Amino acid sequence: MNAHTTKLLTEAETSLIEVAKALPQSQERVAAQEALAANGLPTRRVEAFHYTDLRALLKGEYALAERPSEEDALAIGNRFPRLVSDAAVLHFRSGHYFDRGEVLPDGVTVRAELPKAAKVSTAAASTVALNNALVRDGLTVQVAAGAKVDRTVGIAHAHSAGENTVGATRCAIEVGAGAECSLVDRSVGPDRVSYLSSQIVSLDIAVGSTVNYTLSNEEGDAAKRLARLAVTLGKDATLNLFILNVGGVLVRQEIDFDVTGEGATLNISGVNLVGGDAHVDVTSRITHHVPSTNATETFRNVATGRGQGVFQGQINVRQAAQLTDARMACNSLLLSDECGFSAKPELEIFADDVQCAHGATVTDLEESYLFYLRARGISEPRARQMLIKAFVAEVVEEMEHTDLIEPLEARIEAWMDRHV
Amino acid sequence: MLEIKNLHARIEEDGTEILNGLNLTVKPGEVAAIMGPNGSGKSTLSYILSGKEDYEVTEGSITYEGEDLLELDVSERAAAGVFLAFQYPVEIPGVPTMTFLKEAMNAQRKERGEDALSTPDFMKRVKAAAADLHIDFNMLKRPVNVGFSGGEKKRAEILQMALLEPKLCVLDETDSGLDIDALKIVADGVNSLRSPDRAMIVITHYQRLLDYIVPDTVHVLSKGQIVRSGDKALALELEEKGYADIIAAAA
Numbered sequence: 001m002n003a004h005t006t007k008l009l010t011e012a013e014t015s016l017i018e019v020a021k022a023l024p025q026s027q028e029r030v031a032a033q034e035a036l037a038a039n040g041l042p043t044r045r046v047e048a049f050h051y052t053d054l055r056a057l058l059k060g061e062y063a064l065a066e067r068p069s070e071e072d073a074l075a076i077g078n079r080f081p082r083l084v085s086d087a088a089v090l091h092f093r094s095g096h097y098f099d100r101g102e103v104l105p106d107g108v109t110v111r112a113e114l115p116k117a118a119k120v121s122t123a124a125a126s127t128v129a130l131n132n133a134l135v136r137d138g139l140t141v142q143v144a145a146g147a148k149v150d151r152t153v154g155i156a157h158a159h160s161a162g163e164n165t166v167g168a169t170r171c172a173i174e175v176g177a178g179a180e181c182s183l184v185d186r187s188v189g190p191d192r193v194s195y196l197s198s199q200i201v202s203l204d205i206a207v208g209s210t211v212n213y214t215l216s217n218e219e220g221d222a223a224k225r226l227a228r229l230a231v232t233l234g235k236d237a238t239l240n241l242f243i244l245n246v247g248g249v250l251v252r253q254e255i256d257f258d259v260t261g262e263g264a265t266l267n268i269s270g271v272n273l274v275g276g277d278a279h280v281d282v283t284s285r286i287t288h289h290v291p292s293t294n295a296t297e298t299f300r301n302v303a304t305g306r307g308q309g310v311f312q313g314q315i316n317v318r319q320a321a322q323l324t325d326a327r328m329a330c331n332s333l334l335l336s337d338e339c340g341f342s343a344k345p346e347l348e349i350f351a352d353d354v355q356c357a358h359g360a361t362v363t364d365l366e367e368s369y370l371f372y373l374r375a376r377g378i379s380e381p382r383a384r385q386m387l388i389k390a391f392v393a394e395v396v397e398e399m400e401h402t403d404l405i406e407p408l409e410a411r412i413e414a415w416m417d418r419h420v
Numbered sequence: 421m422l423e424i425k426n427l428h429a430r431i432e433e434d435g436t437e438i439l440n441g442l443n444l445t446v447k448p449g450e451v452a453a454i455m456g457p458n459g460s461g462k463s464t465l466s467y468i469l470s471g472k473e474d475y476e477v478t479e480g481s482i483t484y485e486g487e488d489l490l491e492l493d494v495s496e497r498a499a500a501g502v503f504l505a506f507q508y509p510v511e512i513p514g515v516p517t518m519t520f521l522k523e524a525m526n527a528q529r530k531e532r533g534e535d536a537l538s539t540p541d542f543m544k545r546v547k548a549a550a551a552d553l554h555i556d557f558n559m560l561k562r563p564v565n566v567g568f569s570g571g572e573k574k575r576a577e578i579l580q581m582a583l584l585e586p587k588l589c590v591l592d593e594t595d596s597g598l599d600i601d602a603l604k605i606v607a608d609g610v611n612s613l614r615s616p617d618r619a620m621i622v623i624t625h626y627q628r629l630l631d632y633i634v635p636d637t638v639h640v641l642s643k644g645q646i647v648r649s650g651d652k653a654l655a656l657e658l659e660e661k662g663y664a665d666i667i668a669a670a671a
Contacts, residue, residue: 369512372564375470376524376580377498377531386523390514390563 010055013040015062019166020133022064028117032132035120042126051310051342052281054126057250058224062196064134065094065161073098076160080188083216083407087152087184090139094159095167095197097137107147107179114138115172115202118230127228127254131198134168141183145176145206152182152403159189159197159223168198175205177234182212182401185229187247189220194249199227205237207261212240212401218411219247221276228254233293235261240400243270243282243299244408246415251280259286259293259321266295269395273412274307274339275419281310288321291351295325300392301332303339304419312344313358319350328358333365333391335384335420385416421619422446422489422588427480428644429468438464440644441480446588446637449616453630453655454623456641457663462623463507465641466592469621470504471497484588498524499531501587505577505594512564517576520564521546525583549582553609570597571606578609589613589620595629607632627659642667 009017013036020033041058042049068076073093082089088105091098097112104110115138120129143149159167175181185201197219205211219225225248233239245251257266266286274280286295295315303309309332317324332341345358365387373383392412399405422445429439438461446452456462468475469482471494482489484502492500512520525545526536537545550557553575565573574594581589591610595603610633614620622633630638630652638654639646642663647670648654658666 368510369515371472371494372506372510372512373515373520373524374494375498375504375506376520376584377495377528378523379495379527380493382523382527383495386515386520387512390512393514 007038007040009037009040011061012058013055015060016130016133016166019062019064023134023136028132032120032129035129036133039126048283049126051312051344052252052279054252057279058196060164060194060196062164062166065159065165065167065195067096068093068160072160076158076190077156080158080218082154083184083186084152084154084403087154089154089156090141092137092155092157092167092169094161094165095136095169097139105149105151105153107144107149108153108181109142109144111140112137113140115140115170117170118200118202127226127252128200130226131168131170131200131228134166134198135170136168138170139172141171141173143173143175143179143181145178147176147179147181149179149181152184152401154184154186157187157197157199159193159195159220161195163194166196166198170200171202173201173203175203175209175211177206178208179206180210184214184216184404186216186218187225188218189223189247191221193220194222194224195220196224196226199225201229203229203231205231205233205239207235208237209234210238213242214399214401214404215241215243215253216408216411217245217247217251217253219251221247221249223248224250226252228256230256231258233257233259233261233264233266236263237261238265238267240267241269242399242401242404243268244411245270245272245280245282246411248280249276249278251278253282255282255284257286257295259288259295260290262290262292264293266293267400268295268297269398270299271392271395271412272299272301272309272311273415273419274301274303274309274341275305275415277306279308281312283310283312285314285316286326287316287318288324288326289318290320291322291324293321293324295327297328298395299330300395301330301341302335302388302392303332303341304335306338308339309341311342312346314346314348315356315358317349317351317354317356322351322353324351324354324356326354326356330360332360332362333388334362335364381420385413385420388416388420389413421448421485423483425481427468427482428478429464429475430478432474432476438475438644439468442641442645444639444646446619446621448619450637451614451620451622451633451635453635453638454621454641455625455638455655455658460641461644462641463592466504466590466623469502469590470494495527496531498584499528503581503584503586503589505581505589505591507592507596509565509573509577511566511568513566515564517560517562517564518546521580521583524580528584545583549579552582552612553579554605555579571599571602574598574602574606575609578606582609582613587618589618591620591622593623593625595624595626603629604632627655630655640666640670642670
């Protein structure tokens, strides 16, 4: 640390550094603590956090979430039934891995070891720094080359520790050449408990593989979640990524894609539901490194109450990446006077023969539709729900991983019952 | 069934007066035709009956089955049996027609303290009603009114009317945008719903619709008032002489 740094740290920053200090030290953990002590958590002055003042929003004096007992670990899991009944699920409880001896599908192997850390280069990498400082447990999931995995593999995060506890995990998923698999990455937790969850997943998809990946954030309504999914997409590989944000009071979900193989296809879609006092930030960066790759990104957002949503979508097309076809759309429904949604598309294009498009819309529910439904006897709240569902269903119903459509729609309806 | 007394109403946004002391009584089983020139307040009357919030009633009363209709909101009126067949039914992307029909039927049943329909029972009713109105069942797999032709939209309105079994039907220019064949199908649909305890208010510009849906009473609306009432012969007289003469004579 620089000797002249005398940054005044917040209660949250100080406590998180203390938590890190009490853990077994490694080079990366020490570096992360130093970075946190020097920079603090990012404020709006850090461009990547312009709409999410993490320093102001992340409050509390945190302590490490202890490893829960087997009984507690089971009990919290039982409160949240599986999204896919026959999935092979890998369990984290409050950031601790529980090996339940799950029978894995053919072609899938799991090692309960912490994957290598990502580098922390700038203050914008706070999500990574925090994870490096706090992470205890992790997994490396490997899908063998050529494997056609016939069951869904799930990573389930459930937080069961109390107020102001923090859990952090890091997973690496390596999909071998020509494989096909469906993965679900889901996080749940109790309502009214202000816990912090830090999660990083790296997903490497090799030549010619097809992966369906679904990220379902169903954290408790007072949870803080700082998460990052970093993807490398190889030649002729396809990723169908779906993201549902339905939980948490403070959510920063970073998604970062390096498209490194020609002919790769990236389909990203998602639904962000932001109600109550929630602040949900999805920050996406797609970098096209090579020629002839495609990316589409479609988000449908619904904000209500005092909810604040953020979508930052960056598309970088490197000079070599001719014939890139990238399309981004961000459509938001604002249902109350006090809610808001900030959408910031960014295109950085250094190749000259590419197609890139982006669009953002913001609307309220269409009054004439509401009147029509009500004129048939449907109550106003129900009519509003039907129209909101119609708005988000368009992306949900196009999910490649069709088993998830119904359970995710159920989560969306549960959210609407609370907030609409 | 329905008694409108001295009804004054204006557009909430700009205060434009539309209805100016309108009086109208409709008895159970009666089919009342409301005719009048453009801008006389016909559509406003239909919207006020259905409870659209863009209009403000400044004076007068509407009594429906002995109750103050103005006390009920839009969906409560529908559940109480008031049905508006829209002049321009909206297309609602993303809401499947079947989901919409089931929601509407069950919402009204719930309001009346009845059990929700089972899916097979619901399907049976929709299929039967669709067949009566020559509606291709595949059309109902689309979102509400999306991609329907003008005639299909009007038929879909009558289908909803048949399924919801209202007590007071308000048909707002149901004939507009219909060719002769479609007009006949729609009129047959409406006629089959005529019953001694169901009243209908048929709003139209033209006598032609009344050849198919023969009214018991005809009322001429001008500048927000009923200026003349009569039986079906009045409609023929209007067709012959035009609105100007009749309104001038009434004034």
